[in-house]
Amino acid sequence: MSERIEIRLAGTGGQGMILAGIVLADAAIRDGKQVVQTQSYGPEARGGASRAEIIIADGPIHYPKVLDADILLCMSQVACDRYGMMMRRGGLLIVDNNQVSRTPTAYAVQAPITQLAREKTGREITANVVALGVLVGLTGVVSRSSLEAAVRARAPKGTKDMNLEALAAGFEAAQELMQE
Amino acid sequence: MSERIEIRLAGTGGQGMILAGIVLADAAIRDGKQVVQTQSYGPEARGGASRAEIIIADGPIHYPKVLDADILLCMSQVACDRYGMMMRRGGLLIVDNNQVSRTPTAYAVQAPITQLAREKTGREITANVVALGVLVGLTGVVSRSSLEAAVRARAPKGTKDMNLEALAAGFEAAQELMQE
Amino acid sequence: MNRVLMQGDEACAEGAIAAGCNFFAGYPITPATEIAEVMAHRLPQQDGVFIQMEDEIASMAAVIGAAVGGARAMTATSGPGFSLMQENIGYAAMAEIPCVIANVQRLGPSTGRPTSPAQGDVMQARWGTHGDHPIIVLCPSSVRESFDLTVKAFEFSERYRTPVILLLDEIIGHMREGVELPADKTTLNVKREQTLVPPEWYKPFENLATDVPPLIPFGEGYRYHITGLHHDERGYPTDKVDEVEAWTARVYSKIKQALSEVLLYEENGIKQADTLVVAYGISARSARHAVEMARNRGRRVGFLKLQTLWPFPEEVIEQAAERIHRIIVPEMNLGQLALEVERVAGRRKVRRVNRADGEVIKPEQILSAIEGMR
Amino acid sequence: MNRVLMQGDEACAEGAIAAGCNFFAGYPITPATEIAEVMAHRLPQQDGVFIQMEDEIASMAAVIGAAVGGARAMTATSGPGFSLMQENIGYAAMAEIPCVIANVQRLGPSTGRPTSPAQGDVMQARWGTHGDHPIIVLCPSSVRESFDLTVKAFEFSERYRTPVILLLDEIIGHMREGVELPADKTTLNVKREQTLVPPEWYKPFENLATDVPPLIPFGEGYRYHITGLHHDERGYPTDKVDEVEAWTARVYSKIKQALSEVLLYEENGIKQADTLVVAYGISARSARHAVEMARNRGRRVGFLKLQTLWPFPEEVIEQAAERIHRIIVPEMNLGQLALEVERVAGRRKVRRVNRADGEVIKPEQILSAIEGMR
Amino acid sequence: MSDKETGSKKKRGKRGQIQIFPNWCKGCGLCVEFCPMKVLEQGSNGAILVAHPEKCTACRWCELHCPDFAIFVTEISAEEE
Amino acid sequence: MSDKETGSKKKRGKRGQIQIFPNWCKGCGLCVEFCPMKVLEQGSNGAILVAHPEKCTACRWCELHCPDFAIFVTEISAEEE
Amino acid sequence: MKTQPESKVHERYLRHSKKFPNVWCAGCGIGIVLGAIIRAIDSLSLDKNDVAMISGIGCTGRMPVYVDFNTMHTTHGRAIAFATGLKLARPTMKVIVVMGDGDALAIGGNHFIHAARRNIGLTAIVVNNLTYGMTGGQYSPTTPLGARASTAPYGHIEPSFRIAELAVTAGAPFVARSTVYHVAELQKYIAQAISTQGFSVVEATSYCHTTLGRINRWGRAPDMMRRLKENSVTVQQAEKMSEEEKKAKIIRGILSDRKDIPEYTELYREQIIRQAKGEKA
Amino acid sequence: MKTQPESKVHERYLRHSKKFPNVWCAGCGIGIVLGAIIRAIDSLSLDKNDVAMISGIGCTGRMPVYVDFNTMHTTHGRAIAFATGLKLARPTMKVIVVMGDGDALAIGGNHFIHAARRNIGLTAIVVNNLTYGMTGGQYSPTTPLGARASTAPYGHIEPSFRIAELAVTAGAPFVARSTVYHVAELQKYIAQAISTQGFSVVEATSYCHTTLGRINRWGRAPDMMRRLKENSVTVQQAEKMSEEEKKAKIIRGILSDRKDIPEYTELYREQIIRQAKGEKA
């Protein structure tokens, strides 16, 4: 069993967590990695919690779900309350501090993701891509070029540029965070 | 296992073989016997072969179908061709010789059942009851009084008398046949 | 003596009425139509309702709806209709609605031979719905048993809040035997369980010690919710894993707790036997005949007639099998309950005797198996 | 390299198209809807037909009708819809119509938890219809396998003239993996068998040596009859016992003859093992993970992944079980295929690992079983 | 009732010759009861007899209504008239 | 559009007091867009604000159309007028 | 289109390998409808290879086995859905669906109205004998109010569907009704229906003397045939009658004959497939 | 009958133990229909214990869980059949069946027309949002011609059912149609429907901006609400329009209000049971 990196992106319906998961998985493939992406949503209903999981590895991935997240992104307080503790010891917790006020550990990385989205692209809906930029900028789980390519390939028609800007904003924020 | 008498009444749809079987079974109950009556008809279709089976015994009857008929009544050539050989050695074969011209054994009892029905009651439809008279007259598998009671109880509304006449005609014919 | 000549289908209907059945919804199908016809005649005589629905799916739905309204409700069908009912049978299992479904089996698959008997739906009765849930399946082998087991079916359905399936077959359904029905039928009347708690406290799916919370009919002041989604004790949809687990545990446990009552069977001469015949339904009659023949020839053959097919009487078979060399399982299918017998008793001991061509298994066929020949 | 990120449902649809599927009839249901959606988009691009019918019963019927017209036809559904399809699946079995039914399993019973995975329909896939007939059931455990086994499903359905069921589950259906599909898909194209005999001689249900008479599509000059009744070699209804028997014997024999081809599985490290894990579908992934963990801890654990669930690979299990002390069968249900494993391998050897609450079995749970703890 | 609807075309001067397949005829009596010319009769054994062939106008009511394809009408030229 | 159908009863002189349950409101904007008097506005965070309470005529369009039972109108006597 | 059917025309259409007489009760109207269908098909000079006859389960459902077309006896109520698949796979085939009233309107009612809405090019012929013949005279969606049936021993209390009218509302472009007494008219409507591009419906009113007829003492086949003759009026005649008068009558005639709704399989090819290929290219 | 609904009337009808906000998307019309139903029931001063609300599966199917009646969420398409059993067991109960267009008219179409024919005393409220909302915007029996849907990527080619008209033809004595924009009218029709003895139908035209609306770029909830306002006419207005003009319009109003057909459960008791008991006695 090769080393696996387990990533969980958690938020509420409409925040685009699943699309973010797909983009990240796509980027991993472009890097030549093995990847499995899964998701969950409430029972055949609208809204509610939404969650994407991505496992990245060099060799075959059997169990497809996160066991203990290496990286956890929380885009809502509910998500943070629910998943905040379900992490590998020493894992990385990233929260959107526009949405999340309480974190279970002091080691959480706080980034104003929604705010950045609004400021840099004018549309909160790009927060998911900003978050990807932060996450990858901090961890390097995939290469930036692959991630950009994935965003380009998967962004809905007519939103490519906006999303690339969002991504850049995320990377920038990660840069700043690392300097802190 | 107590002794069992196996009776098969075979004809075509519309000849009332099943009703005859029910009447015979009813008579057996009135005699205090154990009885099982079953039937078969074509696959969910109109017309075609029709067959009733009656097992009469003093004790419990397990297997409910005829294994080797002790008594076989054939009211059509098709029935006779099909079941004529499926009898216990030494069993009794009764045929309506208005309907059946070939029998597989020379020992068959030939009775002009349909003709009797027409002559004695004016309605061929009573041939089934005539046949019961012949059968019971020859074999005594049930008592005549129980059989009469059963006919009375089961004859369709308004046909009681006609059927009792038919029954009497059958018994009469049996009498004559035994004297031959 | 008050023995009357009666068909199995008729006895099933009369058993239902004796048990207090006051609602029947169905759709005609050979060889179960007679049950509907008797019900159409008999139910209105006692203020009950008979309705012929537009199909079997609707029939099963109406039965559940009526049961929720407090009726003792049943339907009757055969293979094709039974297949159509599966989705709603699963609903009844999920929502724990007491109801009785009679399936008078005919030869399948598909339209098959509608006027011929078979025992081809034994596994379907257990596994015909999607997802996991327990179920009770009873199988009569005589006209009298059609009456008795229908009464039992209503009893079990109400006591354990579960759909109960009756498996007859074309022969049992259409066969006439002389039967003497209980003179006093009032003792057979099955009542719905009551609750002592006031509406505010009532939880229709509560985890009680008995595991069977009572189901209060709609319209009696206990307003609550019923759903086919996984739900909590109040009946509201849940996606909490522990609540899903609690439901599953409870519904399995309620049947498990009841095994000693629910498992009906008849043993005969098992103690002294080296060979055992395990049979049910119409085949049990051929089997019993064969057993008598074998005993007459000096063989030590035990006989076990199962009236409850599901839950499968594991322990009964296991115990019986212990001292036995060979188990014969005659079925009018290509080997269905035999799979369970093999699982419990070990494959090597079991000898299947099968026939699935519309004819009743002949005693000789079973006798040959008993005698070790083919 | 041309690896693309693809969902299991999508891969299933693409596999179907690669196999030559040119007809899809279905009704939306979570988590199978994506198969329909991909088909609605993709089929018309290659002259194929997608139609959304009024329900699942009609969908299954239309699939059979299209197959009779010569199409490579499929449908996709989940538990509730699968239950509704049973009657017509039985028809397809009886009339030997090639077609493919994908059931993307979700947590049951009833409406259950529509967005949660389960493996609760394994027995239903085998026994959901009334009456006896064989069936082929395949179960992928990855996105790539969803593609491959769908191709196989079409192959088997045409080659053996039988409905073939694909059992996916919510995880496999919605999961995305990077897959590299075969560049040249033309070799995957499944063709209907032809006949050499002229119309006058053609018997659509003939007892041939292969036991699989070819099915000539309607409209090509071979006018014949198809029915769900038991029928003779020409397809006309029969009530002759020997003709009924001949049909049954032939349809079982055609699958039996094909076992070596139809039984798909993957073994890993069985020879040296004392413990064996038998798994399928999504649970096979947890199982494989657990096996790796156990091996890392020095355990001698073999792994058998079943891709064909039905016909049940009796001999494979039997042989594997011979030298093995313990068999672990993890399933996302309350023990379904385990019943067969117990039957074949002996109950005492088998240890079931179950979970039916909508969550994937964790590797730890299986590891505990391997290590003999709970 | 117009002729067009029921198919009984009473063409003047036409004559019909009736052929019955006894093997297929079930003796339902439809043809007997509805033949406008009372051409047909039913024997005591149920068999259909062409009792008055000369009256047949070849209207084909019988043929078109026989549920068993057991009766056929051939038009013959009515030379006498 | 008649008032009867849509439930917006613009009774002259009537005044309404608006109450919003922020916990239930999903910010769909229906009430904002259709309030005939433009009483309501939506904040940048989606929350509904009673921007011009004085204009409300208690027509109850908002209340009857809120899919989430999140807005209520209480009629107050319009004493000033 | 030949208008004058030839004698023994059905000899060319019956299956010689299938045993006759047929399964139906003596005098049953189903055989009459079968004759009308055969003559209608013959009048259209269709190639037998291009004709399919699909049925559900019931006495009517036994029709296809006798005729030398591509024939299929499906499951109860589902014939139209099977036929829909066949038609989509073989759009040039003339697909005729024969059903009883129970088959088409009880268990099969949904497929019936959806096929009408979708306007798929099938011809549905419903033999309406007012009951479930095959299972022995239970009440059906067309059993008359007050009649007794084996499941209505106290008299039937449900209003009936008017099959043809329902088909019109559901969207069928060609709808006609006649009876087995008016067999030439019936044949003409069937020919028109088969010639229709879209979903066409012919309701053939018949009777079941063996079951419903016997229970209600309505007499033998000829008696019931006479009822059809006496109880029916044409659409034109009906227009002059009051609602009350009309209720008891069988209204014969063409109830709909629209040309403005495109047929589904054609539309599918012209619109969906063309566009899909355009988009792909 | 109170005509002026009181403020916060629904507080007395919502389940306090059920978590709010409800499951529906922001702005979904289903909640508006629920409000109208609650107010209609309140206007009739019914005892909550005597009211049952039964649904099938779909977004609309989630309605019953929120209201404090006897509630049941059944299987997809079968709500009417479940309700039929309940009504027969409890004839005095007011049984309200809420369904989506797919639930009521696709998979459930047969139960719908049979309940109408039988005239059993249920009130069927169909929230017609022109699509399968819950499963994500597939085409339904009422999806407009030409619209795109997740299963109609090249545009929809099937004509729609007109739900209310179909109910009338099938036999329903009370049938009305309105929209979620015309909520006061809708409430009035619902109250009338519930007061009807027999089978009553109210078609509540709504929208699904999240699925069908998004796919077709029809805008947000308020935009779709505006379409309802602009695209609807009353029955009276429609009478003056040509067929072509009418086609694109939602026709609001009462389409049937007959008193001449007896209700099934009542008839059952008065006719069947009385006669059975008479015969027995």
Ligand SMILES: Cc1ncc(C[n+]2csc(CCOP(=O)(O)OP(=O)(O)O)c2C)c(N)n1
């Ligand atoms: C699913 C299913 N339910 C019930 C039956 C039993 N069945 C066979 S034919 C029939 C009804 C026949 O009535 P109809 O369709 O009017 O045809 P008819 O016999 O009157 O021509 C029924 C209920 C069946 N075969 N399959």
Ligand SMILES: Cc1ncc(C[n+]2csc(CCOP(=O)(O)OP(=O)(O)O)c2C)c(N)n1
């Ligand atoms: C037998 C069955 N088939 C399919 C489904 C999946 N399903 C759930 S809701 C739904 C359709 C919803 O559409 P509609 O009835 O119009 O309700 P809406 O969500 O639009 O309110 C479907 C197909 C199911 N639950 N059961």
Ligand code: SF4
């Ligand atoms: S109509 Fe045909 S079957 Fe009937 S009696 Fe005449 S010839 Fe014979």
Ligand code: SF4
């Ligand atoms: S054709 Fe037939 S019906 Fe007409 S007159 Fe001759 S025999 Fe009579």
Ligand code: SF4
């Ligand atoms: S209509 Fe209701 S939910 Fe929508 S914004 Fe207004 S108050 Fe909020």
Ligand code: SF4
């Ligand atoms: S009641 Fe509501 S809609 Fe009417 S004016 Fe006041 S705020 Fe606006």
Ligand code: SF4
């Ligand atoms: S039972 Fe009725 S419908 Fe069936 S064949 Fe006989 S007469 Fe015709």
Ligand code: SF4
């Ligand atoms: S998906 Fe559509 S119907 Fe369902 S809640 Fe959302 S808007 Fe309403």
Ligand SMILES: [Mg+2]
């Ligand atoms: Mg009929």
Ligand SMILES: [Mg+2]
């Ligand atoms: Mg909808």
